[in-house]
Amino acid sequence: MGRAPCCDKANVKKGPWSAEEDAKLKDYIEQHGTxxxxxxxxxxxGMKRCGKSCRLRWLNYLRPNLKHGGFSEEEDNIICSLYISIGSRWSIIAAQLPGRTDNDIKNYWNTRLKKKLLGRRKQQQQLHHQQSPVEHDHQNHHQSPSSHGLSNSALERLQLHMKLQTLNQNPLLHTMLWPKLHPFQEKLLLQAMNDENNNNQSMQLPLLPQPTTSNETITTTTTTNEINVDPSPFQLGGGDDFIMGNLDNSGSSLVWWSNEFETSNGVNYDRSGSFSSSSNDSSWEYCAVRSSDGAGLF
DNA sequence: AAGAGATGCAACCGCGACCAA
DNA sequence: CTTGGTCGCGGTTGCATCTCT
Incomplete structure (x- = not known):
C-alpha cells in the first residue's frame, strides 16, 4: 500500500509552465500570499497544477529578487567550501547566497562547478571507459562505495578539500572555511585516489588504532548547547561514511564526513564536517555538525 | 549539413519532518 | 500516542540546446 498522492495525478497538468500560468500564480501570490x-x-x-508544482515554480522561478545564472567567483567559493563542509545540503547553502535557490545551486554544482574543480578526474575516468568499457563496468560494480568504505560523495569532498587546500588563493575562505586535512585523511584520500587510478581491487579502509587511555573530551560548540562526546573508539569505514575517532595519543581527535554516526553517549550526528577537539589545534575549530537533538551547525 | 553525444536546466518524484487534531 | 495532511528537501528525469565529428 503506497502513500496517498497529494493531488489527483490524472487531472493535473505537468511539464513546462506557460507564461499565462506564471502570471496567474504570481499575481495571486503577490496579492493574497500562499x-x-x-x-x-x-x-x-483555478489552475490544473499540483500544489507542489506551484510551490516549486514560485520558489525557483517566480519569486522576486531571484538571480539566474552568472555565478560569481565569490559565490563559487562559498558553494564549494560549504559543500565540502556539509555536503549536499543545498537549502543551507542557498541560504548563504541571497537570490539563489537550492535547485539553482544544485544544478550549477552538478553541471559546472564540480566539473570545473574535479574535471581532470572525470577525464581520466572517461579515458578508462574508452579503453575498456566492459572491464570498467565490471570494476565499477565491484568498487561500490562500501568496498572502499567511502561513498562517491565523501570521496569527492575529500578530493575537493585537498585540491582547494593547495590553491591557497582566497586567504579568507582558506583560513575560515577549509580546515586542513588531518594527515590521516590525506593518507586515506591518496590511497583511495591511487586505488581508483590504478583500477585496483577494492580498497579496505584501515582500522583506526585503538585509542589508549586518553581522558580527552571532544567538545563541540553548537548553536544551543555543548555536547560532550566520549572519545571512546569510533568505527571507521563500513556501510556509511566513517572517518572518525581518536587517531593518536596526542589528542588530535577527529570526526569527519560521516553520513551518520552514533556516539557512545547516544547522540547521533549527521554528515558532520569536522570537530574541534579540546586540544589547542586551531585548524580544527570549524565544524558543521547536526546532532540528533537538533543542535549544532558550524 | 546532419547526426550523435554532451550539457544545462526546469520540473518531477518520493521520502522524512513537522504539526495539528 | 496516533494519524493524516502538508511542507521542504535532495535526488532524478526529461527535454531543449549546444558542441563535436
Missing part, C-alpha cells in the same frame, strides 16, 4: 496551503492554492485560482 495562504499557508500550497495544496489548496491551485484550486483557489
Amino acid at each position: 495562504g499557508g496551503n500550497w495544496i489548496a492554492l491551485p484550486q483557489k485560482i
Whole structure:
C-alpha cells in the first residue's frame, strides 16, 4: 500500500509552465500570499497544477529578487567550501547566497562547478571507459562505495578539500572555511585516489588504532548547547561514511564526513564536517555538525 | 549539413519532518 | 500516542540546446 498522492495525478497538468500560468500564480501570490496551503492554492485560482508544482515554480522561478545564472567567483567559493563542509545540503547553502535557490545551486554544482574543480578526474575516468568499457563496468560494480568504505560523495569532498587546500588563493575562505586535512585523511584520500587510478581491487579502509587511555573530551560548540562526546573508539569505514575517532595519543581527535554516526553517549550526528577537539589545534575549530537533538551547525 | 553525444536546466518524484487534531 | 495532511528537501528525469565529428 503506497502513500496517498497529494493531488489527483490524472487531472493535473505537468511539464513546462506557460507564461499565462506564471502570471496567474504570481499575481495571486503577490496579492493574497500562499495562504499557508500550497495544496489548496491551485484550486483557489483555478489552475490544473499540483500544489507542489506551484510551490516549486514560485520558489525557483517566480519569486522576486531571484538571480539566474552568472555565478560569481565569490559565490563559487562559498558553494564549494560549504559543500565540502556539509555536503549536499543545498537549502543551507542557498541560504548563504541571497537570490539563489537550492535547485539553482544544485544544478550549477552538478553541471559546472564540480566539473570545473574535479574535471581532470572525470577525464581520466572517461579515458578508462574508452579503453575498456566492459572491464570498467565490471570494476565499477565491484568498487561500490562500501568496498572502499567511502561513498562517491565523501570521496569527492575529500578530493575537493585537498585540491582547494593547495590553491591557497582566497586567504579568507582558506583560513575560515577549509580546515586542513588531518594527515590521516590525506593518507586515506591518496590511497583511495591511487586505488581508483590504478583500477585496483577494492580498497579496505584501515582500522583506526585503538585509542589508549586518553581522558580527552571532544567538545563541540553548537548553536544551543555543548555536547560532550566520549572519545571512546569510533568505527571507521563500513556501510556509511566513517572517518572518525581518536587517531593518536596526542589528542588530535577527529570526526569527519560521516553520513551518520552514533556516539557512545547516544547522540547521533549527521554528515558532520569536522570537530574541534579540546586540544589547542586551531585548524580544527570549524565544524558543521547536526546532532540528533537538533543542535549544532558550524 | 546532419547526426550523435554532451550539457544545462526546469520540473518531477518520493521520502522524512513537522504539526495539528 | 496516533494519524493524516502538508511542507521542504535532495535526488532524478526529461527535454531543449549546444558542441563535436
